[in-house]
Amino acid sequence: MNEMTPSREERTANLKGTGCARKRVEDARFTQGKGNYVDDVKLPGMLFGDFVRSPHAHARVTSIDPAAALALPGVVAVLTAKDLEPLNLHWMPTLAGDRQMVLADGKVLFQGQEVAFVVAEDRYIAADAVDLVEVEYEDLPVVVDPYKALEDDAPVLREDLEGQDEGAHGPRRHHNHIFRWEAGDREAAEAAIGGSEVVVSERIYYQRTHPCPLETCGCVASMDKVNGKLTVRGTFQAPHVVRTVASLLSGIDEHNIRVISPDIGGGFGNKVGVYPGYVCAIVASIVTGVPVKWVEDRMENLMATAFARDYWMDGTISATKDGRITGLKAHVIADHGAFDACADPTKFPAGFFHICTGSYDIPAAHVAVDGVYTNKAPGGVAYRCSFRVTEAAYMIERLIEILAAKLDMDAAELRRINFIKADQFPYQSALGWEYDSGDYHTAWEKALRAVGYEGLRAEQAQRIADFKAGKTRKLLGIGLTHFTEIVGAGPVKNCDILGMGMFDSCEIRIHPTGSAIARLGTISQGQGHATTFAQILASETGIPADQITIEEGDTDTAPYGLGTYGSRSTPVAGAATAMAGRKIRAKAQMIAAYLLEVHDDDLEWDVDRFAVKGATERFKTMAEIAYAAYNQAIPGIEPGLEAVSYYDPPNMTYPFGAYICVMEIDVDTGEHGIRQFYALDDCGTRINPMVIEGQVHGGLTEALAIAMGQEIAYDDIGNVKTGTLMDFFLPTAWETPNYTTDWTETPSPHHPIGAKGVGESPNVGGVPAFSNAVHDAFRAFGLTQSHMPHDHWRIWKIAHDLGLHG
Amino acid sequence: MIPGVFEYHRPGAVAEAVALLRAHGDEARVVAGGHSLIPMMKLRMAAPEHLIDLQGLDELRGIEIGAEIRIGAMTTQHEILTHSGLAEAAPIMAEAARQIADPQVRYLGTIGGNVANGDPGNDMPGLMQCLDARFTLAGPDGTREVAARDFFESAFMTTREEEEILTSINFARPTGGWAYEKLKRKIGDYATAAAAVQIAVEGGKVTAAAIAMTNLSDVPVLSAGAAAALTGTGCGPEAVKAAVDAMQADIDPVEDNRGPVEFKRHVAGVILARAIARAFERA
């Protein structure tokens, strides 16, 4: 043994593997302005596309006259539905089994809908030409309220579906009905609720909002007619799926399509879907034979691509009088807008909403969700969320608070009584899930202790007394949340997108000198995959993370995967990475055995090497093994050191957390201030604590925005009222508090390294924590439920309606 | 979001700018910092064929402090916020400027643009009325002065003639206590309600007061009634209530994303009461 051999601890530290707060490898280019985002892509001869959009929410398109636009120098083409129809591209399939107009085909169904696509030499000419396309409309009655959409005499929105009683997810019950989806046992739930001592029912609205990443959506389509190859660079959270869809839609063989996701400026679900802009840019490039860029502006982004939420949830929860929950029932009216373009696994039209029993052991439950068409933008994406988990978590965490008030019980205690206990895992929920692992009581007690919960309640009681005595106009809200997520979609047996099973993949090549490249089917939009996946691999293979390149997003080089959303990268692609790493190690073990002239079984793995059991001075490092793999003929072993893993997860993962928000509320103006926010997350094995903390900060800030001000609002005739960042609330550094983060660590038993995923937890748990704080401040005065967003005037209205303005 | 085509002019003297305005009539717009006009042009809600950039007019810059305070129209919000002489002479100016837009916008946004655009959401018009400022307008026939209190006619409509340029703002050095109080949804937002208050106090009693409200009507609202309600009082709860009542009779808010009318009326009162309390305390 070399006397200079570093200790095991030193070698482990040198790997910067799992558990290390490794600095990010991505940062060098981003801090120097050398990122490569889609709008940075500039190809020779590139044209620019821009949309003529509908100013009306519902209207017949009686004529489109592009003559004036075409006469403008520099305008190359103006595409309308008529031009796309011969290619059968005037409509496209959605991820949810519906179809969506690419360009207005006879009518428009929401404000901002794509009507014509102008292609010009640059974006200035394109913008001028958009103004010159003359479109005539004939107004039709507008429906923005999903309840009104279901009335008998409501206007028919989707004339293309008239007479179709069967949708993609079963029978349609009305001309504006999309689907009814159910889970659980209705009779059992109703029986349980009917026989209970205490029952509360409440309509809880989770408003329509939008992921609004700082970079909008866009693409550059480039048809190389000489070689018959189509290359599309774009803001795709699922590049491989985009390639398959592009092939199916265009008829171009899939091997002739290359989809590249360059750096992506945030996604949050906005960049999962396929949008008309992508289709039009591709068609325009095929038609013109030169590259065509389309990048939407912010108003287009907020008006037309990918809203989230818009769930009207009628929840009922029942309990014994001492607080033991007996049953849960929910009926949801889901406003999907003009086309059902939800990005959910195919068999789950309401996503994983049936995680809505949350962290609680509820013996009987039933949910039913009705999807409805309205004259609003299509979408229904999972905005920093695993498919309607945010809505589910919000509903149950509001219902818990409402039930606690009804029982006159402390809401922390009510949770404590009803948590699934640590020894109940794996836990079968009444709505059909198998929770993999958890220890809710430990997390909860740690959180309550950390904030000094009893002291806060005492302070709150004093505050209420002072308020009633006229000594203050500020109330104190203590927002509690214990959430359980379901992420990592998912098992191929029940999760697919357009028929593609939701596995993910990793392919590793170890180079002769012992460094490596790994490619994955996912794509980072800021999560730091290049940093963290290298850490997983470092721990599995003994190659330092600094010597591992991670590449994603190029379908010509990366293995097929379903992409990054729904917190699935770590649970699925992270697992694939670990498994591929283990394949490398298995082969390395055989090579080492040959080199050391021992049997495979006589070797043991030691951080970065295989050593002979009982004679650890005899070893071969991974670097030595890698070299041997390329320069020695080893009997019975192929040269090279590569592996690929396609991982089909056996189950979802179930991260959880305990959040507590302490909020000051000015009763007279509705102003609020976050005095303290404590976030405990349990995401199983922690790969990079620094990255986890960053994810939590960011997700909480998105939650703050949603809870306290963010919405996509429409007026009665379907005009978007929140189309710019003046009105669509994104907090600045000034409105954002500091957060305290904490953790427990309960590994997933079925994930190769026990990791669960964390990116969405802070949004899922944060929204109810902020909202519950608002409600809690007014609980003593009789508030039951007030819909988000809790902006100044809505908080003021709570106080006003409770008579607190004297 | 791309502005339409225009011809660009950068005059070197006010007379030249006025001549350009005269030549091009309503096809021309002047641009100062551009943070009101350029977004409107990008949305194609404004499409001037001639854009007259005032940045070359050095005579429109600068802050002079004497018995009178003179602020050139091209003075930026950032300069107002960081000018030490002004901070001493009229501290309400910095207090208001600090609550306008965000750092980048304040570097370019000018007091002249904020005032002359006639946007009811802008903060300076109300403040100028509170300070009883006078605006100097240069036109083809020379210059004239208009009182801020007579300047605003309706949303985006002022008494400035098409061929005139706002060149400077003058007001007497304010005395007594001051406050600019603004409720907004976030940094960069217009006011849900804002109040500018100047109060002179002698022997614990208000001798003079001026109160103006922002974004609660299609023009800034100078509430003489509110000021009168404070005069002669020690700004106790009853006087404040009377001032608030008087102010609420003068405003005419409309519903928007910031909230319904009832809310705005109520918070206007709260904001005014806060402003009065702070101004009185500082007097």
Add this chain to the structure above:
Amino acid sequence: MAEKMHLKLTVNGKPVEALAEPRELLIHVLRERLEITGPHIGCETSHCGACTVDMDGRSVKSCTVLAAQAQGAQITTIEGIGTPDALHVLQEMFREHHGLQCGFCTPGMITRAWRLLQENPDPTEEEVRFGMSGNLCRCTGYQNIVKAILAAAAELNAAKEAAQ
């Protein structure tokens, strides 16, 4: 299309020239004509600050500055703040404190912070939050950005003291 003007700017210390329509936005001149793609386009209504550059000593949102207005200006973008061999302390501290995720807001953030620290070399946390309030970030929740800027300020001040 209007007649193009002969634009002369100094960008990151170098005199540059371009032909551009007066209506072109400074962000487009930089990105499309001068291939300076560090500053980004996020909102186009001067709310997000992704397009922040330094113009004549002021942080400005280059999506709301016309090319014509910028005639003759001295412009500094993220590309002019540090080099791969000599990163600015802000660039180092953003990495050190995980002050970025997707990276889209980062050039604007650092360019703004660079001006802020020149105007206020020793800011409080509140002053940093206020001074950075023209720049939106969707990923970080700002906490680590604030931390990075405060750390950069401390480092710059320590270096200054050491030099004296």
